[in-house]
Amino acid sequence: MxxxxxxxxxxxxxxxxxxxxxxxxxxxxxxxxxxxxxxxxxxxxxxxxxxxxxxxxxxxxxxxxxxxxxxxxxxxxxxxSEPRVQLRLGSFSQEVVRAGRHPGAELFWAEERRADDEIASGLGVAPGHPVYALRRLRRSDGEPLAVETTYYRADLVPGLLDGDLTGSLWDEVRGRFHLRLARTTAELEVVVLDVENSGHLGARQAAGGLQLTRRTYIESGECVEYAVDVYRADRVSLIIERAVDDE
CATH class of the missing domain: 1.10.10.10 (Winged helix-like DNA-binding domain superfamily/Winged helix DNA-binding domain)
Incomplete structure:
Protein backbone atom coordinates (compact mmCIF):
# COMPACT_ATOMS: atom_id res chain seq x y z
CA MET A 1 0.00 0.00 0.00
CA SER A 81 -35.02 19.90 -2.32
CA GLU A 82 -35.01 22.51 -5.03
CA PRO A 83 -31.75 24.49 -5.22
CA ARG A 84 -31.42 27.45 -2.88
CA VAL A 85 -32.83 30.73 -4.16
CA GLN A 86 -29.86 32.99 -4.94
CA LEU A 87 -30.40 36.60 -3.97
CA ARG A 88 -27.99 39.49 -4.33
CA LEU A 89 -27.95 42.39 -1.89
CA GLY A 90 -30.71 44.70 -3.05
CA SER A 91 -34.45 44.69 -3.61
CA PHE A 92 -35.99 41.35 -2.62
CA SER A 93 -38.73 41.69 -5.24
CA GLN A 94 -36.34 42.51 -8.06
CA GLU A 95 -33.95 39.73 -7.09
CA VAL A 96 -36.72 37.11 -6.96
CA VAL A 97 -37.89 38.19 -10.42
CA ARG A 98 -34.30 37.98 -11.67
CA ALA A 99 -34.20 34.40 -10.37
CA GLY A 100 -37.24 33.58 -12.53
CA ARG A 101 -39.68 33.40 -9.62
CA HIS A 102 -42.65 35.43 -8.39
CA PRO A 103 -42.24 37.64 -5.29
CA GLY A 104 -44.87 38.10 -2.63
CA ALA A 105 -45.26 39.89 0.70
CA GLU A 106 -47.55 39.51 3.71
CA LEU A 107 -47.74 42.56 5.95
CA PHE A 108 -47.76 41.72 9.66
CA TRP A 109 -47.89 45.29 10.99
CA ALA A 110 -46.99 48.86 10.06
CA GLU A 111 -46.92 51.91 12.30
CA GLU A 112 -45.38 55.30 12.95
CA ARG A 113 -43.29 55.50 16.12
CA ARG A 114 -40.41 57.32 17.77
CA ALA A 115 -36.97 55.83 17.23
CA ASP A 116 -35.45 54.03 20.21
CA ASP A 117 -31.67 53.93 20.69
CA GLU A 118 -31.11 50.96 18.33
CA ILE A 119 -33.25 52.34 15.49
CA ALA A 120 -31.83 55.82 15.92
CA SER A 121 -28.29 54.47 15.70
CA GLY A 122 -29.20 52.42 12.62
CA LEU A 123 -30.68 55.43 10.82
CA GLY A 124 -28.14 57.95 12.10
CA VAL A 125 -30.73 60.16 13.81
CA ALA A 126 -31.41 61.24 17.37
CA PRO A 127 -33.54 59.04 19.64
CA GLY A 128 -37.18 60.06 19.41
CA HIS A 129 -36.98 60.89 15.69
CA PRO A 130 -40.23 59.91 13.88
CA VAL A 131 -39.89 56.71 11.84
CA TYR A 132 -42.11 54.30 9.98
CA ALA A 133 -41.76 50.69 11.14
CA LEU A 134 -43.13 47.62 9.40
CA ARG A 135 -42.68 43.87 9.40
CA ARG A 136 -43.39 41.65 6.39
CA LEU A 137 -43.06 38.02 5.40
CA ARG A 138 -41.38 37.76 1.98
CA ARG A 139 -42.21 34.87 -0.32
CA SER A 140 -40.83 33.46 -3.56
CA ASP A 141 -43.31 31.42 -5.63
CA GLY A 142 -45.39 31.20 -2.46
CA GLU A 143 -42.51 29.81 -0.39
CA PRO A 144 -41.67 31.86 2.75
CA LEU A 145 -38.01 32.90 2.65
CA ALA A 146 -37.54 35.94 4.90
CA VAL A 147 -39.03 38.01 7.69
CA GLU A 148 -38.20 41.69 7.15
CA THR A 149 -38.35 44.32 9.89
CA THR A 150 -37.79 47.71 8.26
CA TYR A 151 -37.54 51.29 9.52
CA TYR A 152 -37.73 54.44 7.36
CA ARG A 153 -37.13 58.06 8.27
CA ALA A 154 -40.60 59.57 8.22
CA ASP A 155 -39.30 63.03 7.30
CA LEU A 156 -37.71 61.69 4.10
CA VAL A 157 -40.68 59.58 2.95
CA PRO A 158 -43.80 61.26 4.47
CA GLY A 159 -46.92 59.14 4.05
CA LEU A 160 -45.02 55.97 3.06
CA LEU A 161 -47.43 53.74 4.99
CA ASP A 162 -50.34 55.03 2.90
CA GLY A 163 -48.89 53.44 -0.25
CA ASP A 164 -48.47 49.87 -1.50
CA LEU A 165 -46.67 47.85 1.19
CA THR A 166 -46.91 44.49 -0.56
CA GLY A 167 -44.26 45.08 -3.23
CA SER A 168 -40.85 46.71 -3.46
CA LEU A 169 -40.51 49.52 -0.92
CA TRP A 170 -37.51 50.78 -2.88
CA ASP A 171 -39.82 51.33 -5.87
CA GLU A 172 -42.14 53.31 -3.60
CA VAL A 173 -39.24 55.47 -2.41
CA ARG A 174 -38.04 56.09 -5.96
CA GLY A 175 -41.45 56.59 -7.57
CA ARG A 176 -43.40 58.52 -4.93
CA PHE A 177 -40.65 60.52 -3.29
CA HIS A 178 -38.20 60.87 -6.21
CA LEU A 179 -35.24 59.81 -4.09
CA ARG A 180 -32.21 58.17 -5.65
CA LEU A 181 -30.85 55.26 -3.63
CA ALA A 182 -27.10 55.78 -3.80
CA ARG A 183 -25.75 52.80 -1.86
CA THR A 184 -26.61 50.07 0.61
CA THR A 185 -24.51 48.31 3.21
CA ALA A 186 -25.09 45.04 5.03
CA GLU A 187 -23.82 42.97 7.93
CA LEU A 188 -24.39 39.21 7.66
CA GLU A 189 -24.65 36.93 10.69
CA VAL A 190 -25.55 33.28 11.18
CA VAL A 191 -28.34 32.98 13.76
CA VAL A 192 -30.67 30.38 15.25
CA LEU A 193 -34.31 30.97 14.29
CA ASP A 194 -36.50 31.75 17.29
CA VAL A 195 -39.96 30.29 17.74
CA GLU A 196 -41.72 33.21 16.03
CA ASN A 197 -39.50 33.36 12.95
CA SER A 198 -39.31 29.59 12.51
CA GLY A 199 -43.11 29.51 12.57
CA HIS A 200 -43.41 32.26 9.95
CA LEU A 201 -40.79 30.62 7.72
CA GLY A 202 -42.06 27.06 8.05
CA ALA A 203 -38.74 25.88 9.46
CA ARG A 204 -37.91 23.61 12.37
CA GLN A 205 -37.43 25.35 15.69
CA ALA A 206 -33.80 26.24 16.36
CA ALA A 207 -32.98 25.80 12.65
CA GLY A 208 -30.22 27.93 11.16
CA GLY A 209 -30.96 31.36 9.78
CA LEU A 210 -29.15 34.23 8.08
CA GLN A 211 -29.61 37.69 9.58
CA LEU A 212 -28.92 40.59 7.24
CA THR A 213 -28.74 44.03 8.84
CA ARG A 214 -29.06 46.63 6.07
CA ARG A 215 -28.73 50.40 5.72
CA THR A 216 -29.70 52.25 2.56
CA TYR A 217 -28.47 55.76 1.78
CA ILE A 218 -29.69 58.45 -0.60
CA GLU A 219 -27.50 60.83 -2.64
CA SER A 220 -27.27 63.39 0.16
CA GLY A 221 -25.59 60.74 2.32
CA GLU A 222 -28.55 60.38 4.68
CA CYS A 223 -29.68 56.91 5.71
CA VAL A 224 -33.30 56.48 4.63
CA GLU A 225 -33.77 52.81 5.56
CA TYR A 226 -32.55 50.56 8.38
CA ALA A 227 -33.66 46.92 8.23
CA VAL A 228 -33.08 43.59 9.92
CA ASP A 229 -33.98 40.67 7.64
CA VAL A 230 -33.98 37.03 8.77
CA TYR A 231 -33.75 34.36 6.05
CA ARG A 232 -34.04 30.57 6.05
CA ALA A 233 -30.44 29.44 5.75
CA ASP A 234 -31.40 26.17 4.06
CA ARG A 235 -33.39 27.85 1.29
CA VAL A 236 -31.45 31.02 0.46
CA SER A 237 -27.91 31.92 -0.55
CA LEU A 238 -27.00 35.60 -0.40
CA ILE A 239 -24.59 36.97 -2.99
CA ILE A 240 -22.80 40.14 -1.89
CA GLU A 241 -20.76 41.83 -4.62
CA ARG A 242 -18.35 44.74 -4.28
CA ALA A 243 -15.85 46.58 -6.42
CA VAL A 244 -12.20 45.90 -5.56
CA ASP A 245 -9.71 47.37 -8.01
CA ASP A 246 -11.71 50.58 -8.48
CA GLU A 247 -11.71 51.44 -4.78
Whole structure:
Protein backbone atom coordinates (compact mmCIF):
# COMPACT_ATOMS: atom_id res chain seq x y z
CA MET A 1 0.00 0.00 0.00
CA UNK A 2 1.40 3.45 -0.97
CA UNK A 3 1.81 6.21 1.59
CA UNK A 4 -1.00 8.21 -0.03
CA UNK A 5 -3.36 5.23 -0.12
CA UNK A 6 -2.56 4.45 3.50
CA UNK A 7 -3.17 8.08 4.51
CA UNK A 8 -6.55 8.15 2.72
CA UNK A 9 -7.54 4.88 4.38
CA UNK A 10 -6.59 6.31 7.78
CA UNK A 11 -8.60 9.49 7.13
CA UNK A 12 -11.60 7.47 6.02
CA UNK A 13 -11.42 5.29 9.13
CA UNK A 14 -11.27 8.37 11.37
CA UNK A 15 -14.20 10.13 9.66
CA UNK A 16 -17.53 9.60 11.47
CA UNK A 17 -19.84 7.27 9.57
CA UNK A 18 -22.66 9.81 9.31
CA UNK A 19 -20.29 12.33 7.69
CA UNK A 20 -19.23 9.75 5.09
CA UNK A 21 -22.85 8.79 4.38
CA UNK A 22 -23.83 12.46 4.03
CA UNK A 23 -20.97 12.93 1.55
CA UNK A 24 -22.11 9.91 -0.48
CA UNK A 25 -25.73 11.10 -0.69
CA UNK A 26 -24.61 14.67 -1.39
CA UNK A 27 -22.55 13.39 -4.31
CA UNK A 28 -25.54 11.51 -5.72
CA UNK A 29 -27.74 14.59 -5.51
CA UNK A 30 -25.18 16.84 -7.20
CA UNK A 31 -24.64 14.24 -9.92
CA UNK A 32 -28.44 14.22 -10.49
CA UNK A 33 -28.64 10.52 -9.62
CA UNK A 34 -31.32 11.73 -7.21
CA UNK A 35 -33.55 14.31 -8.91
CA UNK A 36 -35.18 17.41 -7.42
CA UNK A 37 -38.56 16.53 -5.93
CA UNK A 38 -37.89 12.80 -5.93
CA UNK A 39 -37.98 10.82 -2.69
CA UNK A 40 -34.78 9.45 -1.21
CA UNK A 41 -34.93 5.62 -1.08
CA UNK A 42 -36.56 4.31 2.11
CA UNK A 43 -34.36 4.35 5.20
CA UNK A 44 -34.40 0.56 5.50
CA UNK A 45 -33.08 0.16 1.96
CA UNK A 46 -30.38 2.79 2.42
CA UNK A 47 -29.24 1.27 5.71
CA UNK A 48 -28.75 -2.10 4.02
CA UNK A 49 -27.06 -0.62 0.95
CA UNK A 50 -24.70 1.63 2.91
CA UNK A 51 -24.11 -0.76 5.80
CA UNK A 52 -25.07 1.64 8.59
CA UNK A 53 -27.62 1.84 11.37
CA UNK A 54 -30.81 3.84 11.05
CA UNK A 55 -29.52 6.30 13.67
CA UNK A 56 -26.38 6.95 11.60
CA UNK A 57 -28.43 7.43 8.43
CA UNK A 58 -30.76 9.87 10.15
CA UNK A 59 -27.80 11.93 11.38
CA UNK A 60 -26.51 12.05 7.78
CA UNK A 61 -29.92 13.14 6.49
CA UNK A 62 -30.00 15.82 9.20
CA UNK A 63 -26.74 17.23 7.81
CA UNK A 64 -28.19 17.36 4.30
CA UNK A 65 -31.38 18.96 5.57
CA UNK A 66 -29.42 21.75 7.26
CA UNK A 67 -27.54 22.25 3.99
CA UNK A 68 -30.85 22.63 2.16
CA UNK A 69 -30.29 19.58 -0.07
CA UNK A 70 -33.21 17.53 1.26
CA UNK A 71 -36.48 18.17 3.05
CA UNK A 72 -37.98 15.70 5.46
CA UNK A 73 -41.68 14.97 5.90
CA UNK A 74 -42.62 12.97 8.98
CA UNK A 75 -45.33 11.04 7.12
CA UNK A 76 -44.16 10.95 3.48
CA UNK A 77 -40.38 10.52 3.78
CA UNK A 78 -37.34 12.51 2.64
CA UNK A 79 -37.20 14.36 -0.69
CA UNK A 80 -34.52 16.14 -2.71
CA SER A 81 -35.02 19.90 -2.32
CA GLU A 82 -35.01 22.51 -5.03
CA PRO A 83 -31.75 24.49 -5.22
CA ARG A 84 -31.42 27.45 -2.88
CA VAL A 85 -32.83 30.73 -4.16
CA GLN A 86 -29.86 32.99 -4.94
CA LEU A 87 -30.40 36.60 -3.97
CA ARG A 88 -27.99 39.49 -4.33
CA LEU A 89 -27.95 42.39 -1.89
CA GLY A 90 -30.71 44.70 -3.05
CA SER A 91 -34.45 44.69 -3.61
CA PHE A 92 -35.99 41.35 -2.62
CA SER A 93 -38.73 41.69 -5.24
CA GLN A 94 -36.34 42.51 -8.06
CA GLU A 95 -33.95 39.73 -7.09
CA VAL A 96 -36.72 37.11 -6.96
CA VAL A 97 -37.89 38.19 -10.42
CA ARG A 98 -34.30 37.98 -11.67
CA ALA A 99 -34.20 34.40 -10.37
CA GLY A 100 -37.24 33.58 -12.53
CA ARG A 101 -39.68 33.40 -9.62
CA HIS A 102 -42.65 35.43 -8.39
CA PRO A 103 -42.24 37.64 -5.29
CA GLY A 104 -44.87 38.10 -2.63
CA ALA A 105 -45.26 39.89 0.70
CA GLU A 106 -47.55 39.51 3.71
CA LEU A 107 -47.74 42.56 5.95
CA PHE A 108 -47.76 41.72 9.66
CA TRP A 109 -47.89 45.29 10.99
CA ALA A 110 -46.99 48.86 10.06
CA GLU A 111 -46.92 51.91 12.30
CA GLU A 112 -45.38 55.30 12.95
CA ARG A 113 -43.29 55.50 16.12
CA ARG A 114 -40.41 57.32 17.77
CA ALA A 115 -36.97 55.83 17.23
CA ASP A 116 -35.45 54.03 20.21
CA ASP A 117 -31.67 53.93 20.69
CA GLU A 118 -31.11 50.96 18.33
CA ILE A 119 -33.25 52.34 15.49
CA ALA A 120 -31.83 55.82 15.92
CA SER A 121 -28.29 54.47 15.70
CA GLY A 122 -29.20 52.42 12.62
CA LEU A 123 -30.68 55.43 10.82
CA GLY A 124 -28.14 57.95 12.10
CA VAL A 125 -30.73 60.16 13.81
CA ALA A 126 -31.41 61.24 17.37
CA PRO A 127 -33.54 59.04 19.64
CA GLY A 128 -37.18 60.06 19.41
CA HIS A 129 -36.98 60.89 15.69
CA PRO A 130 -40.23 59.91 13.88
CA VAL A 131 -39.89 56.71 11.84
CA TYR A 132 -42.11 54.30 9.98
CA ALA A 133 -41.76 50.69 11.14
CA LEU A 134 -43.13 47.62 9.40
CA ARG A 135 -42.68 43.87 9.40
CA ARG A 136 -43.39 41.65 6.39
CA LEU A 137 -43.06 38.02 5.40
CA ARG A 138 -41.38 37.76 1.98
CA ARG A 139 -42.21 34.87 -0.32
CA SER A 140 -40.83 33.46 -3.56
CA ASP A 141 -43.31 31.42 -5.63
CA GLY A 142 -45.39 31.20 -2.46
CA GLU A 143 -42.51 29.81 -0.39
CA PRO A 144 -41.67 31.86 2.75
CA LEU A 145 -38.01 32.90 2.65
CA ALA A 146 -37.54 35.94 4.90
CA VAL A 147 -39.03 38.01 7.69
CA GLU A 148 -38.20 41.69 7.15
CA THR A 149 -38.35 44.32 9.89
CA THR A 150 -37.79 47.71 8.26
CA TYR A 151 -37.54 51.29 9.52
CA TYR A 152 -37.73 54.44 7.36
CA ARG A 153 -37.13 58.06 8.27
CA ALA A 154 -40.60 59.57 8.22
CA ASP A 155 -39.30 63.03 7.30
CA LEU A 156 -37.71 61.69 4.10
CA VAL A 157 -40.68 59.58 2.95
CA PRO A 158 -43.80 61.26 4.47
CA GLY A 159 -46.92 59.14 4.05
CA LEU A 160 -45.02 55.97 3.06
CA LEU A 161 -47.43 53.74 4.99
CA ASP A 162 -50.34 55.03 2.90
CA GLY A 163 -48.89 53.44 -0.25
CA ASP A 164 -48.47 49.87 -1.50
CA LEU A 165 -46.67 47.85 1.19
CA THR A 166 -46.91 44.49 -0.56
CA GLY A 167 -44.26 45.08 -3.23
CA SER A 168 -40.85 46.71 -3.46
CA LEU A 169 -40.51 49.52 -0.92
CA TRP A 170 -37.51 50.78 -2.88
CA ASP A 171 -39.82 51.33 -5.87
CA GLU A 172 -42.14 53.31 -3.60
CA VAL A 173 -39.24 55.47 -2.41
CA ARG A 174 -38.04 56.09 -5.96
CA GLY A 175 -41.45 56.59 -7.57
CA ARG A 176 -43.40 58.52 -4.93
CA PHE A 177 -40.65 60.52 -3.29
CA HIS A 178 -38.20 60.87 -6.21
CA LEU A 179 -35.24 59.81 -4.09
CA ARG A 180 -32.21 58.17 -5.65
CA LEU A 181 -30.85 55.26 -3.63
CA ALA A 182 -27.10 55.78 -3.80
CA ARG A 183 -25.75 52.80 -1.86
CA THR A 184 -26.61 50.07 0.61
CA THR A 185 -24.51 48.31 3.21
CA ALA A 186 -25.09 45.04 5.03
CA GLU A 187 -23.82 42.97 7.93
CA LEU A 188 -24.39 39.21 7.66
CA GLU A 189 -24.65 36.93 10.69
CA VAL A 190 -25.55 33.28 11.18
CA VAL A 191 -28.34 32.98 13.76
CA VAL A 192 -30.67 30.38 15.25
CA LEU A 193 -34.31 30.97 14.29
CA ASP A 194 -36.50 31.75 17.29
CA VAL A 195 -39.96 30.29 17.74
CA GLU A 196 -41.72 33.21 16.03
CA ASN A 197 -39.50 33.36 12.95
CA SER A 198 -39.31 29.59 12.51
CA GLY A 199 -43.11 29.51 12.57
CA HIS A 200 -43.41 32.26 9.95
CA LEU A 201 -40.79 30.62 7.72
CA GLY A 202 -42.06 27.06 8.05
CA ALA A 203 -38.74 25.88 9.46
CA ARG A 204 -37.91 23.61 12.37
CA GLN A 205 -37.43 25.35 15.69
CA ALA A 206 -33.80 26.24 16.36
CA ALA A 207 -32.98 25.80 12.65
CA GLY A 208 -30.22 27.93 11.16
CA GLY A 209 -30.96 31.36 9.78
CA LEU A 210 -29.15 34.23 8.08
CA GLN A 211 -29.61 37.69 9.58
CA LEU A 212 -28.92 40.59 7.24
CA THR A 213 -28.74 44.03 8.84
CA ARG A 214 -29.06 46.63 6.07
CA ARG A 215 -28.73 50.40 5.72
CA THR A 216 -29.70 52.25 2.56
CA TYR A 217 -28.47 55.76 1.78
CA ILE A 218 -29.69 58.45 -0.60
CA GLU A 219 -27.50 60.83 -2.64
CA SER A 220 -27.27 63.39 0.16
CA GLY A 221 -25.59 60.74 2.32
CA GLU A 222 -28.55 60.38 4.68
CA CYS A 223 -29.68 56.91 5.71
CA VAL A 224 -33.30 56.48 4.63
CA GLU A 225 -33.77 52.81 5.56
CA TYR A 226 -32.55 50.56 8.38
CA ALA A 227 -33.66 46.92 8.23
CA VAL A 228 -33.08 43.59 9.92
CA ASP A 229 -33.98 40.67 7.64
CA VAL A 230 -33.98 37.03 8.77
CA TYR A 231 -33.75 34.36 6.05
CA ARG A 232 -34.04 30.57 6.05
CA ALA A 233 -30.44 29.44 5.75
CA ASP A 234 -31.40 26.17 4.06
CA ARG A 235 -33.39 27.85 1.29
CA VAL A 236 -31.45 31.02 0.46
CA SER A 237 -27.91 31.92 -0.55
CA LEU A 238 -27.00 35.60 -0.40
CA ILE A 239 -24.59 36.97 -2.99
CA ILE A 240 -22.80 40.14 -1.89
CA GLU A 241 -20.76 41.83 -4.62
CA ARG A 242 -18.35 44.74 -4.28
CA ALA A 243 -15.85 46.58 -6.42
CA VAL A 244 -12.20 45.90 -5.56
CA ASP A 245 -9.71 47.37 -8.01
CA ASP A 246 -11.71 50.58 -8.48
CA GLU A 247 -11.71 51.44 -4.78
Missing amino acids: SVRTERLATERASTPAYVRIAAELRSRIRASELQVGEPIPPERELCVELGVSRMTLRRALGVLEREGLVRRDATRGTFV
